[in-house]
Amino acid sequence: MAGTVIYVENLTVSFNGFKALNQMNFCMRYGELHFLIGPNGAGKTTLLDVICGKLKPTRGRVIFKEEVDIGKRQEHDLVNLGISRKFQTPSVFTDLTVYENLDLALRRKRGILSALFHKTTPAEEERIIATLENIRLTDKIHVKAGLLSHGEKQRLEIGMLLVQDPELLLLDEPVAGLTKSERQKIGELLQSISQRCSVLVVEHDMGFVRQFAQRVTVMHEGKVLSEGNVARIQSDPKVIEVYLGRGGDNSC
Numbered sequence: 185m186a187g188t189v190i191y192v193e194n195l196t197v198s199f200n201g202f203k204a205l206n207q208m209n210f211c212m213r214y215g216e217l218h219f220l221i222g223p224n225g226a227g228k229t230t231l232l233d234v235i236c237g238k239l240k241p242t243r244g245r246v247i248f249k250e251e252v253d254i255g256k257r258q259e260h261d262l263v264n265l266g267i268s269r270k271f272q273t274p275s276v277f278t279d280l281t282v283y284e285n286l287d288l289a290l291r292r293k294r295g296i297l298s299a300l301f302h303k304t305t306p307a308e309e310e311r312i313i314a315t316l317e318n319i320r321l322t323d324k325i326h327v328k329a330g331l332l333s334h335g336e337k338q339r340l341e342i343g344m345l346l347v348q349d350p351e352l353l354l355l356d357e358p359v360a361g362l363t364k365s366e367r368q369k370i371g372e373l374l375q376s377i378s379q380r381c382s383v384l385v386v387e388h389d390m391g392f393v394r395q396f397a398q399r400v401t402v403m404h405e406g407k408v409l410s411e412g413n414v415a416r417i418q419s420d421p422k423v424i425e426v427y428l429g430r431g432g433d434n435s436c
C-alpha cells in the first residue's frame with residue numbers, strides 16, 4: 185500500500201446479486217494521470233462512485249492515502265479530505281460570471297455560513313486568478329458561464345474543483361463531445377494538474393488516452409483485465425480480444 189493515493193482490495197459491489205465490481209484489486213500512486221478504460225458495463229463508473237463515497241462496498245475495502253477507509257466515510261467527509269469528482273455534464277452556475285463561479289466554489293469548501301457571509305481574502309483572490317490562468321479562461325473572467333462554449337464550461341468546472349485544492353481528482357469522460365482543439369486544452373490541463381494532484385479519468389476516447397495517459401487500467405466484468413502504459417495495454421492479447429469481441433472495434 186506504501187505510496188498509494190488509492191488502494192483497492194478485493195472490492196465487490198453488488199446490485200441485487202449482480203456484481204458490478206467483482207473482487208477487484210487496483211492501486212494508484214501519488215501524482216499519476218491515470219486512465220480507466222474498458223467496454224460498456226465494465227464497472228468504471230461504479231469504481232468512481234465508491235471512491236467518492238457515493239456507493240458503499242458490498243465487500244472489500246478502498247483506502248485513501250494509506251489510512252482513510254473510504255467505505256466508512258460519508259461523501260461530504262471525503263470532499264473535505266480532498267477527493268473531488270467531476271461528472272460528465274458540466275454543472276456550472278450559468279447566471280454567474282466565470283470569476284463568481286470560482287469564488288463560490290472556494291467559499292463552499294468552507295461551509296454554508298462562510299459561503300454566505302465571508303469576504304474573499306486577497307490570498308483567495310490570488311488563488312482564483314492563478315486558477316483562471318491554469319484553466320486558460322483569464323480573458324473570460326467577467327463572462328457569464330451560460331455564454332461559454334461546452335469545452336470552456338468543462339474547463340471552468342475543473343477550475344471550480346481545483347480552487348478547493350483537491351488531492352485526488354476523479355473525472356468522468358471529460359472530453360466527450362468536444363472539438364479537437366478543446367480536447368487538446370483539457371489534456372494539457374490534466375497533465376499540468378497531475379504535477380500537484382493525482383488524477384483518475386474514465387475515458388472512452390482512445391485517441392485522447394493514447395495522447396495523454398501516463399498509466400492505463402483496463403477493466404472488464406468488474407475486474408482489472410490489464411494495466412500499464414499505453415503501448416503495453418495495446419499489445420496485450422487479453423485486451424485485444426475483449427475489444428474485438430465487442431462488435432469488431434479493435435481501436436484500443
Ligand SMILES: Nc1ncnc2c1ncn2[C@@H]1O[C@H](COP(=O)(O)OP(=O)(O)OP(=O)(O)O)[C@@H](O)[C@H]1O
Nearest residue numbers: 199202203204222223224225226227228229230231
Ligand atoms: N444502480 C444500479 N443498479 C443496478 N445495476 C447497476 C447499477 N449501476 C450500475 N449497474 C450495472 O453495473 C454494471 C457496471 O456499470 P458501470 O456504469 O460501472 O459500467 P461502466 O464501465 O462505467 O460502463 P459505461 O462505459 O457504459 O459507462 C453495468 O452492468 C450496469 O448496468
